Amino acid sequence: MVSQDNPPSEPRRARGRPRDWSDKTAQNTIKSLDRAMEVFEFLSEHQGKALTTLASETDQSPATVYRILVTLEGRGLVEFDAVEQLWHIGPRAFVIGARFLRRTSLVERARPVMRRLMEQTGETANLGIERGGQVLFVSQVETEATIRAFFPPGTLSPMHASGIGKALLAEMDDARLQRALAGKELTAFTPYSITHLDALRADLEQVRARGYAVDAEERNIGMRCIAAPVFDIHQEAVAGISVSGPTSRVGLEDIERLSEAVRAAARDLTATLGG
Amino acid sequence: MVSQDNPPSEPRRARGRPRDWSDKTAQNTIKSLDRAMEVFEFLSEHQGKALTTLASETDQSPATVYRILVTLEGRGLVEFDAVEQLWHIGPRAFVIGARFLRRTSLVERARPVMRRLMEQTGETANLGIERGGQVLFVSQVETEATIRAFFPPGTLSPMHASGIGKALLAEMDDARLQRALAGKELTAFTPYSITHLDALRADLEQVRARGYAVDAEERNIGMRCIAAPVFDIHQEAVAGISVSGPTSRVGLEDIERLSEAVRAAARDLTATLGG
DNA sequence: CTTGCATTTTTCATATCGTGAAAACGGCTT
């Protein structure tokens, strides 16, 4: 989506003194800030932590963690529940993080397309992009049915066990594929998960051929997902759009029908992006 | 914002040494961290800034800002676009921020806002969402007056005869409006009810223009209601907030004044949702 | 092609300021 992760292809005309990328230990970073951000991140993963717990689990002194939290609290990045005496992520963190989406108009443009897709299919519609070898779900429109697939925006998921992930992988050339999967295990989440590279490649071949990817209970038992890639003006797959629902409603015989709607939605979105 | 702002009611049992709240200058915060967060926040507001610009606009030396950015980049909180040489908010900020939503629901977050609204206006405050073409009242903070409007949470009410309903309808585009009203009769509950589609459209036009909706005895004789829409991060109207009271206290001449408070409350709630 | 300017990144010396230990403070438990 946004440049940067293609050093081989992009011209990379860097103004100013070039950064010393070889410096693995990153000596140009601020240690105290990094430690503070570690606490921040840790807190976001395990919400509702007490000061002492937080301190011991991040290997820092309670006094330091306390000061970090109070400082962040001053900006609303974290919140202190005075009743329960627990710390949480604050609303401003949400506001700031959400601005990540504003960078490209992708999410905004996708909104009406997704809504229509949800109405046509009756299933939850999702939008995801690739980030650091994972699928990042950035937006969703929930179905009105009571039984629904729920992926809160901000969720990260492995590429190989996700419809959107596979739709994106299928559009990558071999070098990029290697990089996206580098160091990643093909974890088995269910008995249906794809765990071998050969099997994955074969599946991706199919995805390319028919224009959509299927996640048939590869991540969650009882959930199926049908996804198609969305292209930007450079013909690059920048996102995936999908519907997901319970096996009871999304039967194997429904896939053909649903895939039509998903592909149409992907085409629509591609068109509004200038593909 | 969460629990914390009701010192009169909450017991406020603080374990440990009590914080020195009088210390307005907050001497217990970490200056460097605060400055770093200032850059972080500033960047989120004005995305795509160059280093120098960022430095001068936050009144810090380029070297310092550079180190802050590189540190945050290491955690994915900010991103550097190598082609354009610009800095942006990173995906991890989105992931972390999104976890804020997991903790509390719309209803819980609305609670303090509604309480304040009730105190300001002296009237019962309501929160409602749209479900299946009807308004679902999900939460309420009752006034202390003896004569009070009472909507038990869980109550369903037709959209066209409800302040919240009209506030939500007014934000829909035409297609969605059609669907929300599909198959619904514009039932007359009182002589003041709106029963013709044209009249409703005209009213909605007004609602949009002034930013709030009024239910003037359209559902119950003797009760008036002033509502405003609440938006989520996608700028979609997800809920409505309102005050309702007897005509004796909510006169036509009070509407202007009350609507200010309602709109302010709606704005507050919208803000904590990331709108 | 050369020169100058703008911008980013690194080096370095300095003193700021972040740090942990320990004490102070209260609530909670027995």
Add this chain to the structure above:
DNA sequence: AAGCCGTTTTCACGATATGAAAAATGCAAG
């Protein structure tokens, strides 16, 4: 009441964040 536990503050020390300036580069102008 006394002891325990978790939070907040104090304090003295030295790690480290900081800005100035230099280095390294691209870009635009001559």
